[in-house]
Every structure is written in C-alpha cells, then in structure tokens.
Amino acid sequence: MPTIKETLTHAGFDDITSNIYLLLLQKGELTVPQMQKVTGLSRASVYNAITELDKWKLLEHRKEGRNAFYRPSHPNNLDTLAEQKKRDAQLFQNEIKETIESLIGTYNLTFHKPGVRFLEGMDGFKEVLWDSLTAKEEIYTIADLGEAVRIAPEINREYTTQREKLGIRKKILILDDSDANKFLTSIDTPLLQVRRIAKGSCPFKTSLQIYDHKVVYMTLEKQAPVSMIIQDKNIYTLQRFMFEKLWEESK
Template structure:
C-alpha cells in the first residue's frame, strides 16, 4: 500500500481502491494503520479527502525503530528463557535445572527457598557462612524467621561450630553435628525444600548456584536427610 501511495500522490479513495483492489473497509483499515505509523497522511481538497505517502526516509526510520524494539525484546527474552525452560520441563515431567553465578546468583538460590511451604533441610559449611558470608546469611536468616520457616541443618563437628551454635537462636533453626567421622562440607551448601534441591559452591571466582526442581530427587534427599538426622 505504501508503494501505491508513493506512485499516486494526492490519491482519493476510489483511485486507491482501484489501484490496490482492496475493499473500501480494508482500504480504510490499511490507510489508518499507515497514518498511525506516520508512513502516510491525509488532507482535504475541497470536499474530497486525499492521501499521500510519507517520504521514503520515513520508512527507513520506521524500520530502524522496529529493529531497535525487536532487539530490546530479544534481550529481555534472554533473561527469562531459563525460567520459561524450567516451567516447560516441569510441565513435561522433566527435572528443572537452573544455574546461577556470583554472589547475586547465590542470593537468588537462597532466596528461592523463602517461598517454601516445608521445612528447609541443610547440609553445609557453617564456618564459611558465619565468617565470609555472614552479612548475606544474616539477611537470609532474618527474612526466613520473618516468614516462620523452620530450618534443620547438619554440619561437621568443630570447636568453631560448637562455639557458634552455643550462641545461636534456636527458635527457627536446629542444628546437629556429625562427630567421630571425617566429613568435608567445605565451601558448599545444600538445601532441600518444597520439591527442590539447591547447591551453592562458595569459592571465589567459582561461586555458583544450582536449583533442581524434581519431586523424585527431592524425595530421595529428604529421606536421606531425615535418616541422618535421626542418627545424630
């Protein structure tokens, strides 16, 4: 239609209808869209309304603007594709798997458990949480307590852990220590909650997080934790 307007300046509806072979209803619809996109304009000549195309440069500008908007939407889509993929896999009975990087990723993994409708079961490096990640952990605990989410944790027995736990509020957090057996939870946290299992590895540039959403994997780890808990 734009090309027809370009070839027929000051064209009336009858002229455009003949040139385009559109019905009058469709012709008005197309012309109104072109006017809205600033690719055409209308004016009165006496009692007659005539239509003209905008300069070709305007068409080039319109295409460039559309490309910018497409690029913006493409970039926005990149950010949500992992979550959409997880939803798709879960709906098709496949395990959902999400990866995160850096401290912001660790925060996202931990905060995911704050929507849990179950207790959180945890294995992990308590000393690391209480020292290098104390600020982030304190914020997480504060938010968890605010939401009345109980956490049970298993960690290794050590003088530091015993001293720390002696001063720790046990209202919403219960911890048992593995003693008499060498365990290595260094730099790692594992959370089991609400149909999910998450892992965070807290090692400098290799700080990463993973969330697995799968009922069977969750149930297996939940059962193993509860058995371990009952033995301590």
C-alpha cells in the same frame, strides 16, 4: 547493496557521526568551524562525532597554531570496527544462550515442571538462597556453615533474619566448625534445629537445601560460587530420605 552511510549506521554510528566521516573523506582535511559551516551542526555535535571516530582510529589530526585540522585515517581501519562488532556479536550470542538456559529453568520452576536453574556469582548465591524464603514446609539443610559464614556473613545474617520473620522452620546438619558454632550461638531460635556431622568429616564447601520438591546446591567458593535449583519430585524424595537417615545418626 547498502550505501556507505547505511553500512556505517549498521556499524553503530549515528547519523551525525556518519555524515562527518563521509564529509572528511570527501574534503580531505577540515577544522571544526569548517565542518560546522558545511553541515550546519553545533560545535558540540561535531566534537561528539570526532570523539567517536577517534575512538575507532578512523580519524587523524594535526595542530597548526591555534587550529586543529582533522582528516580521515585509511579506510582499512574500519576492519578494527568490524572485528569488534564480530566479538560483540559472539559475546551477545553467548549471553543469550546463558539467559535462555536460565529462563528455561525459571519457566519450569514457575509452571511446576521438572527443571534445573543454574546461577553464578554472589548475586546468584543470594538469589538461590532467597528462594528458600518461599518454602511452605520445613527446610532440610546440610552445610559447611563455617565456610558459608566466612564468605558471606552479611548475606547469611540477613537471610536468617528474614527466615525468622517468616516463621520458616529449618533443620540443619553442619560440620563442627568454630565459625559455624559462633554464628549459631548468635541466632539461637526455636525455629532452628542443629545437629553436627561426626568429627573428622571432610570440609565440603557446599550447602544443600531441600524443600517444596526442590533440591538446592550452592558451592561456597568466594571467588566463583555456583548455585543450582533442581525441581524434581523423585530427586527431592531421595534427598529428603537421605537427610532424615543422616539426621537420625547425628547429634
């Protein structure tokens, strides 16, 4: 069975904080100078320990003149610490699971195995978009470009600049949208071919990119965008075929 000090250490307290807590349990009530005298610690070290113990409600204090007296609160308050550690452990477990899923996707993509990589948020949106800057072939894209420009104008402009520098060609099918048209006018380039999906098409707030045996989906919701890279030769071939048919029918 572990000692009390070992348990406190497992709970996250450093050696000094554990010693101060045990000292107060033994002595009952002490001032900071008295704690210094018994432990030989500096004033700053004692106050750091007091701050940590107070954060977990393991400490009480009272004022008497200019002096502050500290005493331990009831040991039952350690339950609060135990519950927090339990929540932290569960959160860490969830984060590890999400990280493993992401790493599996990255591993599969790196070693050219069929796989899926899933990312969330604007950081994920940018990371997935930037992946297409590694494209070795012309990128095929279907996008609600107007929505993409509205939720991330700077990211889209920066991406376009980088793609131009790398000389990567792109064909893009877009909804006929005023913001999209304005954006495209500002980046007129021979590396980009644009056709518009028939008027009346429903806004889909999504972008699809096809390149290098990859199919990339990005939802265009500013609050919680979701992005996904699928690497599979058969899915890529199907999506590429569907894009080319739709391209032929569009203007």
